[in-house]
Structures are given as structure tokens and as C-alpha cells.
Amino acid sequence: MNDVLTVLALIGVGLGALPVLAGLAQFVLVPAHAVRNHYDRTGPYLPRVAVLVPAWNEAAVLTTTIERLMAQEYPPDRLRVVVVDDASTDDTPAVLAACAQRFPGRVVHLRRDVGGQGKAHTLNHGLAELLSDDWMEALLITDADVVFGPSALRKLTRHLADPQVGAVTAYIREGSRDQQMLTRSIAFDYLAAQAASRRAQQVAGAMACLAGGAQLHSRDNLLAIGGRIDTSSLAEDTVTTFRTQLAGHTVVFEPHADVFAEEPASVDALWRQRLRWARGNVQITRMYRHLWFRPSVHPGLGGVGFASFWFAITLMPVVMVTTSAGLLTLFALDRQLAGDVFGAAAFIPVAAFVFMVALTLSLDPQAARRIWPAALLFPGGISLAVLVVAVVPSLLDLTGAAATACTLFVYSWLALCMPAAWAVRRLEATWAQPLVPVLVQLVGFGPLMCAITVDAFVKEFRGAAATWEKTEKVGRVLV
Amino acid sequence: MSTSTEPARTDEGGLQYRTSPVVQPPDVDGELPVWADPVALLAENESDRSSERRLYLGLLFALTVTALLWGLRLAFG
DSSP, X not given: OHHHHHHHHHHHHHHTHHHHHHXXXXXXXXXXXXXXXXXXXXXXXXXXXXXXXXXXXXXXXXXXXXXXXXXXXXXXXXXXXXXXXXXXXXXXXXXXXXXXXHSTTTEEEEEOSSOOSOHHHHHHHHHHHHHTXXXXXXXXXXXXXXXXXXXXXXXXXXXXXXXXXXXXXXXXXXXXXXXXXXXXXXXXXXIIIIIIHHHHHHXXXXXXXXXXXXXXXXXXXXXXXXXXXXXXXXXXXXXXXXXXXXXXXXXXXXXXXXXXXXXXXXXXXXXHHHXXXXXXXXXXXXXXXXXXXXXXXXXXXXXXXXXXXXXXXXXXXXXXXXXXXXXXXXXXXXXXXXXXXXXXXXXXXXXXXXXXXXXXXXXXXXXHHHHHHHHHTTTOHHHHHHHXXXXXXXXXXXXXXXXXXXXXXXXXXXXXXHHHHHHHHHHTTSTTGGGHHHHHHHHOHHHHHHHHHHHHHHHHXXXXXXXXXXXXXXXXXXX | OOTTSXXXXXXXXXXXXXXXXXXXXXXXXXXXXXXXXXXXXXXHHHHHHHHTTHHHHHHHHXXXXXXXXXXXXXXXX
């Protein structure tokens, strides 16, 4: 019986290596983007671009966004901004009227009488209008708070010179002028998930997601995917990305277009935003169940590599629990074996983490100078301490009950960090709110994301209402 | 190809490209804006393409840091 339990426990611990290996495999591909990129197939292509901006109560940010779009170094007669006002109740209509007056014929205000159905419905309102005539040759979908650098648009359109390309996306940087530790963590997350990961996905030939705030489509592609944005999931941008590739078009990542966005500054706002994304991913996992591990359906999206990457993220919480349970079981059965397994296995994730952080920071040296502490603390201060001791065990020389308690805590923390992250969010609404920034760094941004994924699974399987919760933006992007 | 897009051109290698109408240079003194200067657009493209080679330096940096960690473990582990 003990032998069976030992084997099961070892399997549980071994599962923990899978997301590490999947992540490492992806990051090893990043440097290959130096030679395997799309620049050889670009050209000086300057189509007529409509910029579609969905907006609900965005008066605080719209003026800056529109001004920056109008300041694009792009032929003025080939650029229009269409803002779909989703029945805003603030000053959005007045702000848009002022912008339309400043930029006659180039800023268009569409208003929905009944709003609140979510971003996809708002986008479809504008899309139907834009596809009803031939003016638009390409469509840039963005958000009301996203600010584009002067050369960004033409750096995106150049990829559409290749008729095979259906859509292009950019690396959106966290752009708050009043950066704090949480927004620095988000900045690092974006650097890893966009600047690094999307380069790797481009090399591998399948893109997971067009950034919701910076996606440029050719008109052909919009027609190929049905002329509408999917409204059945909370991750409409990922569905659009999948549909584009399943329609036979390619999706390109452009790392050199400067795009900035305002990100949540509180744990609760971040939780609500990421819960929407995570629930969307759970929905997509089910929606495209015919696709996973089936290269015959699509060589890229159905490939083993892409599926490994996808499930490494969506199933990360499960793996963390099995690893923790495996270590605790081994500890109960054979303390020495548990210690040996942990000691032998710990260096692999530590080395992988250090490699990935170093490579990620090297992609944006300017941002790296500000966000490297957040990068190091991404797994959390507690996990970081555990990892350091795992690499250099002589740093902590405990004996007796203290050693047992410490070992049990270390083995449990991989699973406990997720409820701890949930607790930090709850504390934000209490007297302990001032402690939350420190607690987030102790628990870690990574575990916070895993806890949100668990919440997404729970809400999805309970059939909780899939409401679109808007992330409040107040205009903190540095211009 | 959409009806509103100019016909695709084909390069020497037989590859097709979408094209847009020639832009009318704005009436400005001095330097043309980048978008009105095809040579500047190509240079910008080449510059971005070349800068991707920095990824090799990033790889070297990441490998060095990881190797240092390995050395640290050997020395103190």
C-alpha cells in the first residue's frame, strides 16, 4: 500500500514539472524571433484605417486617447476614429462632441441607446456600421484608455502588406505615471505574457491572443470571421484570434509599436479584470475542445506545443495542489525521501524561473530598471525565500520540531498560497487595507493569478452569471 | 481581397503583397513625414528587424545568470 502511495505521490510531485517545462520550452523559442519573424514580408502599406473604440463612461480618458490617435504619423485622410458610446451616463457624449468638433470628419460618435451588454456587443455595433461601406480597409480595435505612440499604427499596418496576414497585435505596456508595486507586477506580467510569450508563439506558428487593446485586422479577415465579434464568451479577443487562424489567416506580433494602457491599481479591480479573462479562457477551452492536441484540425493551434502552453496556464492551480499533496504524502511516508525529492526537484523550477525572468527583463531594458524587484517577487516573497533555501540549504539549519514545522509549511505553501491570495483580496475591504501592498508581495502576483483561475473554474462550473465588469480607468497613463 | 483594397502586387520572388495608393506628400517645409517617404519607411522596418537581434544578447544574459546560480549552488549548496 505504501509503495502505491509513494508512486502516486511521486507522480503528483512530477506533475509540477510540466508547467515549468512548458514555460521553459516557450521561453527558449523567444530568441529565435531574431530570425523567424515577419519583417521580411512587410511593406510600406498604408491602408484606410478605422479605429474602433468601445466606451462606457470613459470621459476621463477619451480625450487623450483620441488626441494621440489623431497625432499618429499616418496619412490623415486615411485614419478615422469611431467611438461607440455604450449608453454612457457620464460626460462621454460631451467629450466626444468636443473631439468631433476639433477633428471634423475624422472622429465619429456612435451611440447605443441601450448598453451594458459587454464589449463584444459594443464592438459589433460599430463593426456593422463600418462594414456597411467600402471606406475601411483595415480596422484597429482598441480600448478607451489605450494610448498609441506616434509611429505605432504604421508599424502595425506594414504587416498587412502580406495578404496572408489577417491580424496584427502589439505589446501593450503598463503606462501609469504613478507606478506602485502592483502595477509594476502587472508591467512584468505583460512583458512576460506579451513581449516574450507572443514572440515565442509567433516562432511556433500559433498565437493565443490578440491584445484586446491593440488588434489590427484586415477587412478580408473581418469578413472571413463572419463580420462580427463573438459574444458567447468573456474573452472575445481570444475567440477572434482563434477564428482568424482557423480561417486560414496568420496573426502577427509587432513588438516595436509603442502602446500604453492603464492597469488596475487595486487587488479587487485586478481580480475582477483577470477573473473575466480567466473565465473567458475556461469557456474557450470548452468551446474549442475539438481542437486540442489535433494538428489535423489546425497545425498550430492543434499542435502539442500550443496545447501544452495553454493547459500549463489553465491547469496551473491543479498542478500546484498535486505537487503540494505529493510532497506532504511523501513526508508522511518517508521524510528522508521527501527531502531528497524536494532538494533534487527544487533547483529545476528555480533555474527555470531565473532564466525566464532574466530573458524577460532583457526584452525591455527601460522597463526592467523599474520593474526588476516586482519580477523577482513575482512568485511572492515567501516562495522566493523557499526557493533561495532550496538552492542553498545551508542558509537555514533547523532541527527538531522547528525543522518539521518549517518543512510542512514549505511543502504546503504551494497550495496554501492560493487561499492566501484570496484572503489578501478580502482584506483590501477592511481596516487592514494599508497592509495589502506588502501582503501581495509576500503572497505573490503569480499565486494571485492562480487563485483567480480557481475562482474562474468555480464560477464557470457553478454557472455564475457571466457579467461584463468594466475596469475603471481614470487617466493615469503617462503621455 | 476586399473590393476597397488596391490590387496586390507581386515581387520578384512571386510573392503577393497588398498595396495602398501612393500618398500625397503634405505641403510642409523641410523633411517629409516618415509616412510620406517610402525610403524612411523601409529604413524604419530594417531598424526594427535588426533590433530583434538583441534577443541573442538577452539569451546570453539569461544563460549567464542561470549559470551563476548553478555555481552558487555548487559553492554553497
